[in-house]
Amino acid sequence: MYRIIAGKWKAKKIAAPRHFDVRPTTDFAKEALFSILENTYDMQSVAVLDLFAxxxxxxxxxxxxxxxxxxxVEMNPKHTSFLNSTASELGFSLQVSVQRGDVFDWLKKFRNKKSFEIVFSDAPFETEEKKYQELISLVLKNKYLKENGxxxxExxxxxxxxxxxxxxxxxxxxxxxSFYRPNEESSIETTEE
Known part of the structure; x- marks a missing residue:
């Protein structure tokens, strides 16, 4: 179970079915994260990519x-079904686009289609460091981040x-x-080759 901390549904508790194997970001960490983000971005005008949703x-x-x-983006079909039904219940269906798929495959498939101000990733905690590095590389090299992104x-x-x-x-x-800025040099590198 987790709760929404602020906004339209402030204090709303969302409980997943018992058999779901999930680890939502703690309220304490989430509050701190959104405090940082709200000091930098206008929440109503950003595009967000939530990986391992x-x-x-x-x-x-x-x-x-x-x-x-x-x-x-979420691979587990039970989780994507829950995401869709909860988005509908809360009136977020037009705001939240749920994509079912493996995050790494999704990032390879949709590169250069769209960029975002905020890309957030909460991969399973047992993920190896090399997979995190691959994820960072896929996001940065394929211009998923806008200039100010x-x-x-996590x-x-x-x-x-x-x-x-x-x-x-x-x-x-x-x-x-951990916070990462987009590549600025990538466009320069390609012109020098």
Whole structure:
């Protein structure tokens, strides 16, 4: 179970069926994250990509705060069904587009189709570091981020995700958020070759 912290559905509790194997972002970490984001972005005008969306803790937090363009990618069919039914129940169906698929395959397939101000990833905690690095690379190299965009990776605090584009890591207990800026040099590199 998780609750929406702010916006239209503030304090609304969302409970997933018992047999779902999910780990929603804690309220404490989510509150801190959105405090950072709201100081940088106008929630109503950003486009958001939520990778490993689970049961929608992050997607619905954005929607409750007025974000109109949210793409949620999740592989588990039970979770995508839950995402769709919850979006409908809360009146978010027009704001939240649920895409069922493996995140890595999805990122390879849809590259250069659309870019976002915020890309958020909450991969399973047992994900290996090399898979995180692949994810960072797929998002940055395929221009999923707008110029002013940010990629945020939620991961276990004991894991360090170093990368040249890493700008900050914030720790909240055993959960950390690492922030990455888009590539500025990528367009220069290709013209020099």
């Amino acid at each position: 689970g049961i929608g803790s992050i997607s619905f937090e954005f929607a409750s705060r007025g974000t109109q363009d949210i793409t949620s 940010v990629l945020i990776i 991961h276990q605090s004991r894991m360090k995700l170093d990368h040249p584009n890493l700008t900050d890591t914030r720790k909240y207990g055993n959960v950390s958020f």
